[in-house]
Structure formats: structure tokens, C-alpha cells
Amino acid sequence: MKHRNLFNTLGAVVALMLTFTLATRGEDATPPLSSAPAADTAAPPAAAQPAATPAPAAAVAPADVSAATSATPASVVAAGADKTSPAPQAAQSAATADASTSGLRRLDDTARETAGDKHNQLRDAIRDSVRKHVRSHHAERMESDRVSVGHDVLVEKDEKAVQAVAVFGDATVDGEATDQAVSVWGSTTVNGTVGNQAVSVLGNTTVNGSVGDQAVAVGGNMVINGHVGGEVVCVGGDLTLGPDAEVGGEVVVVGGEMKKDPSAILHSQVQQVRLPVIRPVFAWVRSALLKARLLSFDPGAAWAWLVAAAFLGFYVLLALVFPRGMVKCAETLEQRPGHVILTALLTMLAMPLVFLLLAITGIGILVIPFLSIGLFVAKLFGRAAMLAWFGRRFTGLLGAGPGSHVAVSVLGGGIVVALLYTVPILAFVVAMLISVLGLGTVIYTLILSMRRNGAKPAPAAPAIPPPAGALPSPAPAVVSAVAGAAAVVAGPIPPTIPISTVASPISAATLPRAGFWIRMGALCIDGFLCVVVLKLITFGHFNFGGALLVLAAYGAVMWKHRGTTVGGSICHLKVVRLDDRPLDWTAAIVRALGCFLSLVVVGLGFIWVAFDQDKQSWHDKIAGTVVVQVPKSVALI
Secondary structure: OHHHHHHHHHHHHHHHHHHHHHHHHHHHOOOOOOOOOOOOOOOOOHHHOOOOOOOOHHHOOHHHHHHHHHHHHHHHHHHHHOOOOHHHHHHHHHHHHHHHOOHHHHHHHHHHHHHHHHHHHHHHHHHHHHHHHHHHHHHHHHOOOEEEEOOOEEEOOOOEEEEEEEEOOOEEEOOEEEEEEEEEOOOEEEOOEEOOEEEEEOOOEEEOOEEOOEEEEEOOOEEEOOEEOOOEEEEOOOEEEOOOOEEOOOEEEEOOOEEEOOOOEEOOOEEEEOOOOHHHHHHHHHHOHHHOOOOOOOHHHHHHHHHHHHHHHHHHHHHHHOHHHHHHHHHHHHHOHHHHHHHHHHHHHHHHHHHHHHHHHOHHHHHHHHHHHHHHHHHHHHHHHHHHHHHHHHHHHHOOOHHHOHHHHHHHHHHHHHHHOOOOOHHHHHHHHHHHHHHHHHHHHHHHHHHHHHOOOOOOOOOOOOOOOOOOOOOHHHHHHHHHHHHHHHOOOOOOOOOOOOOOOOOOOOOOEOOHHHHHHHHHHHHHHHHHHHHHHHOOOOOHHHHHHHHHHHHHHHHHHOOOOHHHHHOOEEEEEOOOOOOOHHHHHHHHHHHHHHHHOOOHHHHHHHHOOOOOOHHHHHHOEEEEEOOOOOOOO
């Protein structure tokens, strides 16, 4: 449309330029006045004779006109030769009068009038061209597209448009639309003429005028009380054909009912497909999903409440079957919300990477289905735990009794969440939080359970009671006093075995764990050393990926031989195994490779140390190691 307007404007400008050029050429081509010779000595002095009675102008022959033309200068010359005689003066006045009525003046006036007529004609042509251009431009504006987002579109009775399109609004054509009328999540009404199609998506279509091709309604009802040249298609709604309805093509109704007036004219067959599921689905989409919520109070979308009630019953059943696990998950969320949120985020970030690694290995493809099933079950249990956490906010007010059971908490929380699902936007936020935090709650609760099971204390040996009749053992103070007295009496006993001092071993159970900041300080020192060495080796060419590989290899070698690195020795840190066995090559290499996994997820594997109870990072948990702080008196390297 813009290109067509530009071409029309250029055409009008070119037409104006050509018109002015032709006008200028017409004025320049006007014939000049004919002139006679300055003197004519051969002409007879007829002008000096007394003027006779002038003949009529119509009787003057062309030869007489030329003779008069040649005689006029001669008479003027003769008059100039004798200015004092009255006869020449009379002859001059007679010649002037004759010249005023001669054909020369009439030809000159005719040429000027012809040039003026041409100029007027060119001016009128220019005016008509400009008017036509303005009218065509106005007509193009009247026939432009009518497109709107969030507002209604109206083509009035005396207007003409190419198409009328409304997104999140109604499209109404009372005049003429040469192409189509379309509405998305709105209604389309045709009271005038539509050249091609009339379509509504998730809205109603009404045709009271004329539609050239098709009339379509998807997810809404349709009323036809006019002329439709093509097909009529109604999906997920009811079709009503009025007394003035005339349809030239097929009539298709999917998932709805058709009501036809006896006076309606159908030129083709009717196809009706009965699908009871489509209409309720479209009702839920219109009333709930497109309004950014999950549940609505529309009677057509009542099936969504039944689905929600079925899931709530399943969650209550889980609470009845696994009450202790449900309570532990709810208590974990109450007592450690920060750890639960962090676990949920890490799980959502790490799961795609885990699935990718399993798919790359080939053998891990067999594990993916079981892992997916496990995550699905964990999500269901986590959602039930989240409902229990919601419900405990209310059932806790009832005190001890049947109302304090976790199943009642799940039921109460489910009712509250169902009401929140009817609020736009908030419904999706609540659903996402329940899904993500529920999974994080289950995973972190499993981690805590495994820690408790792995840290069970050894059972103490039962005390053996003394036999009956035996004397009670003396007190330790009495025994030491008796031993001292015996030593004084007997004298000093020469030592036979040299006394040696035994250093306590570096153990994960006896030394404090290293925190996040001191470990980051040691890592920065090691990273700086690796970058300096790499620049010296490569002559200043630095590669970040190469630096990471060098740092990982450096760490693996140092952990195997010394249990620490240069930065670790400066900060008095050492890497030990949880079972106090020596750190071998397998553990060192696995820990070095695990560092890449801790780094790839935005470094969260390293940050995990700040929140973990055992001060372990992801690569520590993979390798079964921990970083401890050793006394300054112990030499590490």
C-alpha cells in the first residue's frame, strides 16, 4: 500500500512537470506579427487620393489585404514628405482607419485568443489531474487495512476497507471489507459485505450481511442470517441458521449442535461431528487459560474442578499411606527454607546437564527412563508435601487431635491452593512454586536422611556386673595413692621401654572443616600461580580453557602426593577422605573432574560449601572427600 501511494505521487509530479513544459512551449510557439518593408517606391500614390466609401469587410479579397498592407507604409512615407498639405493628412487618417478595419489586426487577435485558449485548457488539465490524484489518495485511505490489538475494529456503513482484523477485540463490518474480517479472542460481526472470509478464534461469528467465501468460528458460536458464498465451519460451538440464511458451500459443525430455520437455504450437504471433549476444552481455554489462571467459575469449564479434586484426593491418599515422610518434608521446609530453595534451583539447573551426560555415554540411556519416573514420583510427593505445609498454617490452630493429622493438612492446603488458582497470574506463580519447591523439599529431605543413616554412632559395650560376693573395686584415687606409696618404698624403676610422642593423624573426624571464604582464597592463589606459569610457557598467549585444564591437572597431582596445593598450604588446608584412607589417584582425578561440574552450573557447586552442613562442595561429595583446617605446627609440604 505504501509503495502504491509512492508511485501515484511520483506519477502526479511527472504529469505536472510535463504539463508545464507543454504550456511553456505553446506560448513560445505563438506566431509573431507580420511586418512590411520599410519603403516601397513602386506603389502608386493611391493613398494620396481622397478616401472613397469603404467597402464591407467581408468583400475584401486576400489580394486587397496584401495590397493594403504594402500601401500603408507608402502612404505614411508620402505623408511624411509633405506635412503641411491638408491632403496628405486626410490621406493619413483615412489609411489609419482602413488599417484598423483590415484583416491583419483580426489575424493577430485570433492568434492571441488561440494561445489564451490553449493556456486555459492546460490549466484545466492540471487542475483535473490534481483533483484525480487527491481523490485516488483519499480512496486508498478509505480502502486501507484496519488492524488493532487490544481494541475493537469498526468499518462504518459508508466506509470501505481491505480487511478488518482485531486481536483481543471485536471486528464489526457495517460497510464493506474487500478481503476479510478476523477477530482473535473476540467476536466477528458482518452487517455489510465481506469479500473473502469472516473468521473468529475463541469468539462468536455473526453474519447478517454477505460473505463472499467462508464463515468460520473456532471455540465459539455462530449465527448465520445472511448470504455466505462458501463453507460454514463451526468448531467447539453451536451453529444457528436464521430464516434469511443462504449458504453456498458445505456446513461443518464439530463438537456442537446445529439449529436450522425451515426458511434457510443450503446448497450443499451438512457434516456434523460430535466430540463432547472439544467444547469443554475451549470453554476452559476462554475462561481460564487466556485469563492467566488455571480454574474458573464458568459452568462450561467445570471439568477442571473435577480434575483438581481428583489430584487432591490422590495427595490425601499419599498422606495417609506415608504420613511420617510427609511430615518430615513439611518440617524440612519449615526449618530450612534456604537450603530447600537452593536445592530446588540446583536441581532444575543440573537435571538437563545430567540427562545430557547420560545420553552421551550411551549406556546411560537405559537410566534415563527410570530417572524420569523417579523425578515424576518425587514431584507428586513434593506437591503433596507443599499442600501439607500450606495446611499446617491453618490446622495448627486446632491443636492436638484428629485435625492435626497430616492428611487433614493436605486437604486444607489443597482447598486454599484451588482458590488461589482462580486468581489471574497468581495461579501460575503458585503452581510453579509448588512444583519446584516440592521437588527441592523431597530431594533435600532424602539428603538429610542419608546423612543421619551414615553417621550412626557405634553401640557402647554393655557393662558387666561384678560377681556376687565380690568386693567393690577401689576408687581411682585410692589406687593411685597405693601405687605412689609402693614406688616410694621400692625406689625408682629403671625404664626398659623408651617413651615416644605419637602425633595424632590428620582425620576428617578430628579436625574442623574449612569454610567457603578460606577455600576461595586458596583457590585464587592456585589460579594466579597457574595463570602466571601458563603465560610464561606460552609467551603471553592466554587461553581460559587451557588455564582450567592446567589448574585441574595441577590440583590432581598435588592432592595425590601432598594432599594439598600451594594455596592450600598457605591457608593450612588439606584434602582428606571421609573414611580416612589415603588419597589415591582415582579419588584425586575424580575430584578434579568434578570441579568442572561444580563450575559449569554458574559455579554453584563451589558456592554449595557455604550452605552445606558438612562444608562439602559438589566435587567433594562426588569424590567422598572433605577439606579440613590443620594446625599451623603441622607441615603440609
